[in-house]
Amino acid sequence: SQTIHQWPATLVQPVGSPLSLECTVEGTSNPNLYWYRQAAGRGLQLLFYSVGIGQISSEVPQNLSASRPQDRQFILSSKKLLLSDSGFYLCAWSTRGEAFFGQGTRLTVV
Amino acid sequence: GNSVTQMEGPVTLSEEAFLTINCTYTATGYPSLFWYVQYPGEGLQLLLKATKADDKGSNKGFEATYRKETTSFHLEKGSVQVSDSAVYFCALNPLNSARQLTFGSGTQLTVLP
Numbered sequence: 001s002q003t004i005h006q007w008p009a010t011l012v013q014p015v016g017s018p019l020s021l022e023c024t025v026e027g028t029s030n031p032n033l034y035w036y037r038q039a040a041g042r043g044l045q046l047l048f049y050s051v052g053i054g055q056i057s058s059e060v061p062q063n064l065s066a067s068r069p070q071d072r073q074f075i076l077s078s079k080k081l082l083l084s085d086s087g088f089y090l091c092a093w094s095t096r097g098e099a100f101f102g103q104g105t106r107l108t109v110v
Numbered sequence: 111g112n113s114v115t116q117m118e119g120p121v122t123l124s125e126e127a128f129l130t131i132n133c134t135y136t137a138t139g140y141p142s143l144f145w146y147v148q149y150p151g152e153g154l155q156l157l158l159k160a161t162k163a164d165d166k167g168s169n170k171g172f173e174a175t176y177r178k179e180t181t182s183f184h185l186e187k188g189s190v191q192v193s194d195s196a197v198y199f200c201a202l203n204p205l206n207s208a209r210q211l212t213f214g215s216g217t218q219l220t221v222l223p
Binding site: 006034043044090092094097098099100101102103104106 | 142144146151152153154155156159161199201203211213214215216
């Protein structure tokens with residue numbers, strides 16, 4: 001069966017510090033991979049998606065970036081965090097229609 | 111473009127009450143439709159889905175019917191429980207783009223004992 005791992009679960013980082021969130025998928029090949037952000041009390045905002053290794057599409061201009069160094073690995077990064085980067089970040093994968101989500105990372109920038 | 115509009119929340123119900131959360135969509139072609147549920151502090155879980163017109167998705171007592179004529183996919187449950195308290199998201203997948211899922215804004219449901 002397919003599983004998705006996302007870590008860490010919670011993170012508190014100072015403004016200006018770097019960020020690296022990792023997501024890995026097991027049990028499937030060549031999935032579409034996604035990073036979403038959910039601000040408090042709001043819906044989901046698609047940040048990045050990837051259809052293959054090294055292929056990244058950005059939905060929203062920001063100081064975040066994403067990379068896919070391996071088929072089932074998706075990384076969300078920032079060189080310098082802003083206060084506005086605080087939120088709940090969700091990784092997801094999809095092959096035919098429905099998406100499967102990780103447990104999320106609660107990021108607080110202080 | 112594709113879009114999903116769902117009922118504004120929050121929704122507060124007493125246990126055993128009837129639930130309806132409205133969802134309408136705009137899309138070209140024949141998208142698949144989904145309801146996801148998010149419990150506090152967790153990621154989203156697929157609740158149910160329907161892939162073609164007149165299909166009814168069902169799971170855990172929840173149901174939703176794909177109505178192409180009204181472009182709707184309303185979520186219903188006959189008798190809610192406290193454990194159903196969560197945020198519910200309607201979504202569509204147009205099946206013609208890798209960008210895929212388009213989500214509604216989510217509806218917070220609180221069920222009181």
